[in-house]
Amino acid sequence: MVKIKLFGTLRLKTGFKEMEADISSIREAWVLLAQETDIPAREFRKCIIALNGVPCKASAKLSDGDEITLFSPSGGG
């Protein structure tokens, strides 16, 4: 199982925080998130992705016990 977490404005828009799912790629995570929320998958494609807390590419392979985190674009403070 892979843990999926969502941060940033998309989290506030959708109310989605985290879930566990049996997936093997980030592409599957986008589709799953689109199903779980009313937001189309292309919006999740715009997110920055981290695998186990470290930024990664969208092509990264997932394995059991991994945690992926998606962040909407952020600015400064």
Place this chain on the structure above:
Amino acid sequence: MEKPESNYGFREQTVPVKEKEKLDKLNRKWFKYLKSHPLTGDQLPRLGTAGLVSTMQMRGQLSTKNYKYGTYEDYEKVSGEYLAEEYNIVNKGCLSCPIKCARTVMVDGKPVKGPELETLGLLGGGILNNNLEAILKWNYELDELGMDTISSASTLAFAMEAHEKGLWDNGLTFGSTEEISKVWDDIAYRKGIGDDLANGSRWCSEKYGGKEFAVHSKGLELAAYEPRRTVGLGLGYAVSNRGGCHLNGGYMVLVEGLSLAVDQQNPHGKADFTMIFQDLMEGVSSCGQCLFTTYAFLPSLIISHPQSWYTKAFCKIVPYIGFVLRIINKLPTGIMHFHIPVIFNQSKALKLITGMPVTFGSFIKAGRRGYTLERHINTRFGIRRKDDSLPKRLTDDPQIPGNEKTKVPLEWMKNVYYSARGWSRDGVPTPKTLRRLNLDKLDSYKVTCEEFKK
């Protein structure tokens, strides 16, 4: 009829505007652009600056345990998302602002101003505290006492570490947060350990020891961005005229992890970018505009598509185009006799309001003159290269053990920066630089530190 007391003796007046119709038209377009931009139209209004906590955690930039680490395991409990979901009651902002980045939270049944990112970072991971409710309360207390949350939190974190290392028996420990409200009071009224803490971390480190982990530059404590994972901002903190200020330091972290993923550890090109960012921000601040409007300077196309090939390509080339910026910076600003439409409206707005012949070039020059003038004054008071410094923790100890890249290569970057600015190796603006910026005649107003004290 007598004026009401609320006017404090000021007379009501309309600020004259040179070209009002054109300004109104520009403002409408500008507001529309700010509202459509992912940072100024979505992230800042929804989450405020607090929304950066989670991004900084991912980039290893969230100062934790007095800047010893760059990630905090309980970051979710002090994140902007958690604040928005559980505590924020309304978004507020300055009059007529389309961004409205301020948060309002309830403390003891009263609606009060919520914390910024710096407060969340430094009073959260900075002192190993995962109690967001306590941060809201301390933020309010510090505001009421008129104390800066960055300096207060960072000095507190230094005191905790000094206690942990046995240098200063002050009773403060990381993670123990019950007595903190009393510490703020003690600082404000200079009682007990508060009498020492009120002098800041530099003073305390000189008295008790621990200079290598007193995190300040020129006596001003740094913001929550851990500079070892954003080396451009590390340079900015060190050379900033105000001391360790992230905004006076050029705010390179914006492109080194927050909005774009430019290599955080690569020092190349960062000095030139720092210089131009500092000049731009100095110009924007000088004419009373909000710095957050400058975030829209980053095109929304690349911000909102971080996985696209063009965004990745842009991030890859940034460290290698420093020399192009160097050439542009050396050219007379007169050649930039234009405005940058849509993304940078500040210079045109200033022209329409005042009637002065402002262009993008003269706007940057005004910022550069301001920044150099500040430095010129600082050097008269004895500021030199040795003062543009960071504590050893940030320049000598890698954040990730064994990875030598995760520290700030400050001395190398300072050489490049001084050269870009036209300052000497010791950090003093050269007569040629002062002449180019029409600041050379100021020498007839020489005031030394000793004369000033008299």
